[in-house]
Amino acid sequence: MLSELNSIYDPLGFVAPVSVLGKILMRDISKGYNWDDPINPALEEKWNIFKDAVKTLKDLQIPRMMIPVSLSTANDIELHIFSDASEKAVGAVAYLKVESTEKQHTGFVMGKTKLAPSHGHTMPRLELCGAVLATELAHIIIDSLDVELKTVQYYTDSKVVLGYINNKTRRFYNYVSNRVERILKYSSPKQWNYISTKNNPADCGTRGVSSVDELQKWLEAPKILCKESDDLTHVHAEEFPLISPEDDKEIRVEVKKTGIKNIFLDNFSNKFSNWKRLVNVIKRIKEMVKNFRNRRKKHDPNDATEQVTPKSVERLLLCIHQQEHFPEEIESLRTGRSIPSASTIIRLSPILDSDGLLRVGGRLGLSCLPIGETNPIIVSNKSPISKLLVRHYHEKVKHQGRLFTEGSLRNHGLWIIGAKRLISSVLFNCVPCRKLRGKTEFQKMADLPSERLVPAPPFTNVGIDAFGPWNVVTRKTRGGSANSKRWAILFTCLGTRAVHIEVVEEMSTSSFINALRRFIAIRGNVKELRSDRGTNKQNKLCWSRAHIQGHEQNASCECRRRANEGILKEL
Known part of the structure; x- marks a missing residue:
């Protein structure tokens, strides 16, 4: 029996209704028999019918193309998936519907069947499992087909399942809640429609068939997919209410507690x-x-x-x-x-x-x-x-x-x-x-001045400050001892950070002017001086500004004089 079942290789599910018949029979046989026990004559007769059905599959012909026209030239491509369930199996089958310039074409895409759990499941649960199988089948097909689909529609003959999918007011227990969540992950309630059992092609996959003639209903798309048929009616989501929510054991009981609390x-x-x-x-x-x-x-x-x-x-x-x-x-x-x-x-x-x-x-x-x-x-x-x-x-x-x-x-x-x-x-x-x-806050530093960032020769822009004093010599006098102190003037280049130090004998304006003169004599003229505006520096800064302007005027006069001399020499 196992070799007969495993001899059928059908990944796309063309003969799934035939193979599911053998799977159902195999499960029935394995329940009450050991490996070497003889089987019941009634089960043996069913097994012979299944073997004969498998032999007739050699006469089955399946077209190489899903539809007679190329999908690249088709105008509107639609995917329609039907699901159904019985006490023994659940199934789903998908068809393509395209419209060309002449007429409509439909064709089989893929089908899939599974054995239903042997016990502990009601029919609404099994129908819900069939709906889950339909969404999984659609997900596989959409990922595999390299075409743009106009719409994807799902069909089931269970209004209880449609009520579960379109529910927005009540809560379910875990089994139904988890499967409804999986369905809505790949579809929306507007895509689900009702179809009668007699028009549902997935019904073959849940009951099983034993001949090629019965298999045609599975392989051929139902006629209700054509526009000329009025049997298929797309019903809006609000027309699928929950069926008997008070008696349905899958729906949680609503408990409302009212009270007044004195606060x-x-x-x-x-x-x-x-x-x-x-x-x-x-x-x-x-x-x-x-x-x-x-x-x-x-x-x-x-x-x-x-x-x-x-x-x-x-x-x-x-x-x-x-x-x-x-x-x-x-x-x-x-x-x-x-x-x-x-x-x-x-x-x-x-x-x-x-x-x-x-x-x-x-x-x-x-x-x-x-x-x-x-x-x-x-x-x-x-x-x-x-x-x-x-x-x-x-x-x-x-x-x-x-x-x-x-x-x-x-x-x-x-x-x-x-x-x-x-x-x-x-x-x-x-x-x-x-x-x-709280943590100690720190002031955010401002942007550096342009004099610190523009490239220039050393000591073009200078910062000035003083430090000290310190004792350099101690002299004894009649009144005691006298200390000689010294201070230093620090000149630092704002661009290169070079340092020049001049020693002064006292913190006076004249001492500072002499230190600045010595600095300019060694380092050259300064474009800009920055200081902390000490009292001994303010007077000197005014003098230095006038001194620098005088140097600039003298330099410009010297340039004009040398230019005139050059012109006279040429003449």
Whole structure:
């Protein structure tokens, strides 16, 4: 049997409906029989029919060209792919449709069949596998054909699959979702169309055929591809809704949860950037309410039980905060029930104190330490209250690091869930901390002046500065000792960075003028001088500018004089 099946070499799928019949039969035989067991006579009869079908393939004739005309001369080239599935196999077949100057031509391109999984798959799943096979077949053909296609159309006889492909409102389970994603990777919902089962040529590939006559339906393109036929109708995507989405097990059940959460304190505290300011505002509101009540009823204004203190206001805010964020835990502890296992604070073994505040439990109940240290108050990190508290105690420790801020919170009897991340976030956004811990900024240097970049002889453009003093000799006098100091004038070429140094006895204008004269006498005239505008240099720079201009005038007069002499000599 294996040799008979493997003797069929058909990479393009011309006789795929015949070979799939043998594959189905081979799987049925291999299920309940060992290698040397005799097979059932009914299966043996089917096997003989398959062998006879294979023998008739020698009379099958397939044209060498897909269509009678050349694809290079065709006007409109279309690719049409049909898919189908059955309980035993899935298949897909592709045809070309071209229009020449005379008439339309259609031809077989490629076909492919696969065995369906033996169990665990419904018909919509198998039809979806057939659609995946059709897109893979189209991808192979488009890559292989060196022609431009006008359109690519896909056809299936399953409206359930068309509903899956055109769905935009519901979610599927993984099996359908992954295959729909693969289909939409190579195609769009507008390319998919419905075709009836009797007109679907891919139906032969899923059932199998046993004669050459039946194989013609597979090899010849259906007549509905012609324009003259009205049997094929392209239906728009919106006309393929999901079929019975409430009963379809492949579609996820829609669960909608509605509820109203009381977050008054969070909304109110969002308007404050400082914990003290929030406490003071609530304190004033409570005092106004107390005064209003005292007007209507006679109460002792000095009664300690009715005094509004910042501590009482803080406890009130924390109590409201816990009622908004931990209502189930508080209710469970009040009624004596266990805390829900999904609670975020179950590991803290929370307890309720006399004021109704949630505190961290533990084994320090008999300790002599304050209750704020043994059983701190639990605060949620998802509330603006927690950020205000972190910012308040961070400012209290003078903007020190995370560990100091966290320690200050613990010392004041507060346990914020996920405090490490919250404190790091607050410190990252803290402006004083960013300034204190930020990197040192450096000024960007300006462009170099043109005198530093233009090629010129040495000391054409010069920079000047002075350095010193240093002691060169010490003389003893009647009054003590006298020191002789010296300074130096540094001349540096702006282009070549050459250096010339002149020693001066004092930082005066006359000493600087003499040093500059010695420099010009050795190095020649200077085009431009740059200095830090010291008081002993400003007068000299004015003198040097006039001196240079005088040199230029003298040089021009000398040139004119020599030119006149040359002309006289020629005459």
